[in-house]
Amino acid sequence: MSAGRIRKEIDHALLTFVDRQRPGMLAIGDDLRPLLSALDALLAGGKRLRPAFCYWGWRAAGGEDIAAARGIAVAAASLELLQASALVHDDVMDASDTRRGRPSAHRRFEAVHREQGWRGASASFGEGAAILLGDLCLAWSAEMFDASGLDPEPLRRGREVFDLMRTEVICGQYLDMLESARGAGSVETALNVVEFKSAKYTIERPLHMGAELAGATPETVAALRAYGLPLGIAFQLRDDVLGVFGDPAETGKPAGDDLREGKRTVLVALALERATPAQAETVERGLGDTALTADGVAELRSIIEETGALDACEAMIDRYTARARDALAAAAVAPDAREALGDLAVAATARSV
Amino acid sequence: MSAGRIRKEIDHALLTFVDRQRPGMLAIGDDLRPLLSALDALLAGGKRLRPAFCYWGWRAAGGEDIAAARGIAVAAASLELLQASALVHDDVMDASDTRRGRPSAHRRFEAVHREQGWRGASASFGEGAAILLGDLCLAWSAEMFDASGLDPEPLRRGREVFDLMRTEVICGQYLDMLESARGAGSVETALNVVEFKSAKYTIERPLHMGAELAGATPETVAALRAYGLPLGIAFQLRDDVLGVFGDPAETGKPAGDDLREGKRTVLVALALERATPAQAETVERGLGDTALTADGVAELRSIIEETGALDACEAMIDRYTARARDALAAAAVAPDAREALGDLAVAATARSV
Structure with missing residues (x-):
């Protein structure tokens, strides 16, 4: 089963669910069309990373091919609605102008x-509408998950993971915001945010959930999580590097936006740990300055490179990716799942988007 | 079973659920305490109206007493988390300084x-944290509902109503915001907002949900909904009147706040329908003016009274309440449920809070 075919099934499940909601919403009021259009625009983009990990967690634990078991496509695709909610609310909180x-x-x-x-x-109208759109996506993600039609007992086990990951990502987002507000974070505190806001949410829990949905043994769940967590950390570290050094045409965000938003990433923490007092002052001054110019961004980039923070971050990415690969090598999973998970590890940590 | 005893069971269920989440959250980060404190403060207030209607929908359909069936207390109390989410996000959207x-x-x-x-x-930090707190409450409400331990088939039927009411209230809130932004609404469009944002959400659906959880017949469901919808409309119209003429000590909100927020209520629509061009201009000027003085509020109040809008609104409240009472009289429900629903109708539409 090719990645393209899986994506098609995920997209189909997502569209089918939203299409089923459409008439009910328009019966409440025809004026709700803009909410639906915004949702359509949002769901048109994205790499479907979480559904893919969920599906391969399912396959790794012995679940049937997606063509034979449509229920897993529905459950996996529901994660895309959860992600849509997180993105919409995140953009309001960060006052981001663009997304994808x-x-x-x-x-x-x-x-x-x-x-x-x-x-x-x-601006207030825009924020209010976006808060409601995010709420709708959050509510619908659980509704869609439950509508998968999978067997009650594995569904209950998968639902526990679903509930857990929602709490984790919301708490991780709060800690992330706190980290930016306080400003005095360390590599360790930044890594804690990465773990809950991103690593578990993007990779470990989707895999875990897919495995539970297939009725996995505790051993398989443990093996997949041992692969998922370090890969998830590597994924976020890569994202942090791209947020500062990435090509705007590829990331879909203006260059240096992460710096202007004042994100306290592991990369930034590494730079501050290694910086001279003068360099640290420059970083502290520029970080979170929404009016930071292109020159200002370039200066911060230089400091991140000169201090060796970029190299240190790349080394961490390599280390965590290797740990994930070792865990995968040791896991007892079907050959096609092993291959797919290996490919996903490469895609999630690649140097370009 | 007294109203006080039911409230105690609801509160107990709510606290038990939140307490069970606490250790998991603090394991993610001790810095999450403020989120939990804010939630505790939020849940300490409120009249538990939605859980009460849910419980009496259950009883009306033959469900056991709350002391014998704790599951219904859990399912009913989950509506209080849904309401907490709506309140927190609503306050961000309306930039409200106070709540209860x-x-x-x-x-x-x-x-x-x-x-x-x-x-x-x-201000941005405050809004961001509140958005996340509201998300947490929204996620937890569904988690709590599903953890009620009620039988799968009635739980599935109740969950359908739960899902529906979430979509309805979010859509109703959007239409409400749109109504304020456009400003040219009629009594009819204001009533449509009332129906979805408030009447169904506060009374009709909680009753409906409780009845489905008890495995109600279609006849009982129809009878309860015929009581719930008009009562819900009367409840919101009463709230609108209190929002303009209520005692701040009782409503917990500054006098005239609804006017400053520019709420396009049925009461306001009735006034505009009856106003002279000069009066209409005064209303349009004052409505949504966040700096509206006490004198300005008093002037709008006078217009609402002089045009006869207040009397017309009171007449509507009486009419809808009577319709609810007639539906209740015709419904085949147990005597204690009939009595409790009669009491709730009085409480929901009383002239003081």
């Missing part, structure tokens, strides 16, 4: 408000 | 940020 190279949801609604010449502040 | 007479969640977090002298804008 297009205007963020709150900016879309803000633009509608402005074009229509409605009352009140356009 | 205490600082709103985003203002609490904002104050912490300011006191600690953290980086960035305190």
Whole structure:
């Protein structure tokens, strides 16, 4: 089963679910169309990484091919609605203008408000609508998961993981925000945020959930999680590097946006740990400065390179990726799942998007 | 079973659930305490109206007493987490300073940020934290509902209603926001918002859900809904009147706050329908003016009274309440449920809070 075919099944499940909700929503009010369009635009993008890990967790634990078991496509695709919710709310919280190279949801609604010449502040309307859109996606993700039609007992076990990952990602986001606000974080505290906000949420828990849905043994679950957590950390570290050094055309975000948002990533913590007092002052001054110029971004980049933080971060990525590969090599999983999980490890940590 | 005893069971179920989540959250990070404190503060208040209607829907359909069937207390109490989510997000969207007479969640977090002298804008931190707190409550409400331990088939039927009411209330909130932004609404469009944002969400669906959880017949469900929808409309119309004419000491909100927020209630729509051009201009000018003085509020109140809008709104409340009472009289429900639902109808539409 090719990655393209799996993506097609995931997309199909997602679209089918949203299409089933559409008439009910429009019966409440025809004015709800903009909410649905914003959702459609949001779901059109994305790499479907979480559903893919969920599916391969399922296969690794002996679950049937996606063509034979449509239920897993539905359960896996529900993670994309959860992710949509996180992205929309995250963009409001970070006041991000773009997402995947297009205007963020709150900016879309803000633009509608402005074009229509409605009352009140356009920005507030945009944020309010985006908060509601995120709520809708969060509510629907659980509804979709439960509608998978999988057997009750594995569904209950998978649902426990689903519940856990929701709590973890919300708590991780809060800790991330706190880290930026406090500003005095270490590599260790930054890594804790990475673990809950990203590593578990993006890779470990989707795999874990897929395995539970297939009725996996505790050994298989443990083996997959031993692969998933370090890979998830490597994935986020790669994302942090791309957020500072990546090509805007590939990342879909303006260059240096992570720096302007004041994100306290592991990369930044590594740089501050190694910086001279003068360099540290420059980093502290530039970080979170929403008006940081291209020159300012370039200066921070130089410091991150000169201090050796970039090399240290790349070495961490290699180390965590190797740990994931070793865990996969030691795991007792079917050959095609092993191959797919190996490919996903490469894709999740690649130097370009 | 007294109302006080039912409330105690609901509170117990709510606290038990949150207490079970506490250690897991603190294991993610001790810094998550403020999220938990904000949630505790939020759940300490409130009239538990939705759980009460859910419970009496259950009893009306033949469900056992709460002391004998703890599962219904859990399912009913989960609606309080859903409501907590709606309140926290609503307060962010409306930039409300207070909730139930205490600082709103985003203002609490904002104050912490300011006191600690953290980086960035305190207001943004407060909003971000409140968005996450609301997300947590939304996620947990479904988790709590599913953990009720009720039988799978009625639980599935109840869950369908739960899912529906979440979509309805989110859509209703969007339409409400749209109504305020557009400003040119009618009594009819305002009533549509009331139906989905409030009447179904507060009364009809909780009753409906409780009845389904007890395995109600379609006839019982229909009878309860025929009572719940008009009562829910009357409840919201009463709330709208209190939002303009209520005693701040009782409503927990500053006098005239609904006017400053620019809420396009049925009461306001009735006033605009009846107003002279000069009166209409005054209303349109004052509505949504966050700096509206006490004199300004008093002027709008006078117009609402002089135009006859207040009397018309009171007449509507009486009409909808009577319709609910008639539906209840015609419904085949157990005597104690009939009595409790009659009492709840009085409480939900009383002239003081």
